[in-house]
Amino acid sequence: MGIFDYFRSKKEPSSASVAKERLQIIVAHERGKRSGPSYLPQMQQEIVAVIRKYVEIDEDQVQIQLDNNDECSVLELNVTLPD
Amino acid sequence: MAKIIVVTSGKGGVGKTTTSAAISTGLAQRGHKTVVIDFDVGLRNLDLIMGCERRVVYDFVNVINGEATLNQALIKDKRNETLYILPASQTRDKDALTTEGVEKVLNELSEEFDYIICDSPAGIEKGAQMALYFADAAIVTTNPEVSSVRDSDRILGILQSKSRRAEQGLAPVEEYLLLTRYNPERVEAGEMLGVKDVEDILAIPLLGVIPESEAVLKASNQGVPVILDNESDAGQAYDDAVSRLLGDQVEHRFLEVQKKKGFLSRFLGGK
Ligand SMILES: Nc1ncnc2c1ncn2[C@@H]1O[C@H](COP(=O)(O)OP(=O)(O)OP(=O)(O)O)[C@@H](O)[C@H]1O
Ligand SMILES: [Mg+2]
Numbered sequence: 001m002g003i004f005d006y007f008r009s010k011k012e013p014s015s016a017s018v019a020k021e022r023l024q025i026i027v028a029h030e031r032g033k034r035s036g037p038s039y040l041p042q043m044q045q046e047i048v049a050v051i052r053k054y055v056e057i058d059e060d061q062v063q064i065q066l067d068n069n070d071e072c073s074v075l076e077l078n079v080t081l082p083d
Numbered sequence: 084m085a086k087i088i089v090v091t092s093g094k095g096g097v098g099k100t101t102t103s104a105a106i107s108t109g110l111a112q113r114g115h116k117t118v119v120i121d122f123d124v125g126l127r128n129l130d131l132i133m134g135c136e137r138r139v140v141y142d143f144v145n146v147i148n149g150e151a152t153l154n155q156a157l158i159k160d161k162r163n164e165t166l167y168i169l170p171a172s173q174t175r176d177k178d179a180l181t182t183e184g185v186e187k188v189l190n191e192l193s194e195e196f197d198y199i200i201c202d203s204p205a206g207i208e209k210g211a212q213m214a215l216y217f218a219d220a221a222i223v224t225t226n227p228e229v230s231s232v233r234d235s236d237r238i239l240g241i242l243q244s245k246s247r248r249a250e251q252g253l254a255p256v257e258e259y260l261l262l263t264r265y266n267p268e269r270v271e272a273g274e275m276l277g278v279k280d281v282e283d284i285l286a287i288p289l290l291g292v293i294p295e296s297e298a299v300l301k302a303s304n305q306g307v308p309v310i311l312d313n314e315s316d317a318g319q320a321y322d323d324a325v326s327r328l329l330g331d332q333v334e335h336r337f338l339e340v341q342k343k344k345g346f347l348s349r350f351l352g353g354k
């Protein structure tokens with residue numbers, strides 16, 4: 001690696017690391033969907049629709065996740081609101 | 084009882100057929116009775132890679148339909164005593180493979196062979212699901228590239244939910260990552276996902292890393308599985324992968340940029 005590459009690589013991440021980050025997100029998302037109940041996508045749509053009545057948000061600003069513990073399941077809802 | 088191993092990927096063109104030919108040849112070379120089955124109905128190609136295309140008379144679908152016996156359809160490899168090939172049908176009827184039919188053929192093969200290698204078609208639909216349904220182990224063939232890694236993860240999901248083992252609540256299908264068409268130069272330059280990156284994402288044990296290699300095209304031109312080119316990096320990497328599949332601890336090679344040979348060693352005929 002030359003000295004110029006060194007400075008450049010500090011400025012922007014390599015395309016491979018961008019790829020890794022994007023993959024980690026999408027794979028986690030798709031695994032969540034796979035393991036969740038089949039009503040989850042529909043429910044997510046409806047929740048987004050309800051929030052949109054009040055605040056303008058994008059589809060990807062709502063994260064929904066269902067975690068199963070031994071005794072109970074926890075539905076985690078994360079909504080990022082625009083400032 | 085044979086061990087059934089599917090070579091699968093989701094994404095097309097990543098090296099499943101190349102891998103099926105290499106792994107089955109490697110197992111047979113070590114004396115294991117091995118049969119390799121082409122599940123790619125309509126797109127038969129394993130015969131070409133194995134170099135037995137002119138000897139195909141009957142195929143997998145003929146056997147399922149009772150038009151030929153298994154013995155009539157199996158092609159004996161010309162290089163290995165213990166290796167047989169069951170070619171795919173060229174029919175355009177994608178539903179030619181039925182679960183019952185496939186099960187019957189696999190059961191019959193299971194009595195004769197130690198290993199049954201299933202070369203899956205691309206995709207995540209019926210054809211690919213049929214190829215993996217009866218598997219005991221899966222070689223998830225992946226290229227260091229976003230769409231291939233994502234598709235591999237989808238295939239893992241199918242192995243975990245739609246295989247016979249999953250449906251019947253048996254021990255899960257063993258999953259192995261085979262990273263193919265790996266280019267260490269591009270990884271070093273930050274242009275290609277590295278082994279570690281793909282392992283982090285898919286989180287399954289690494290069976291091997293096959294470098295991008297000119298030897299693969301050469302081998303396919305000649306109809307000789309690349310594992311038999313033991314001078315080549317890809318051939319050696321496949322040979323290591325076979326050893327690992329059989330439980331040997333073999334260190335991974337070809338992960339780093341190969342040092343350029345100096346003028347003198349090239350001059351002296353070093354390879
Ligand atoms: N390690 C490698 N180095 C260079 N080329 C390779 C390597 N592995 C595979 N290829 C090439 O990639 C192409 C696709 O390989 P192959 O037919 O094995 O993939 P496949 O996954 O079986 O494809 P399909 O999904 O269509 O069945 C071929 O041209 C092959 O020569
Ligand atoms: Mg193929």
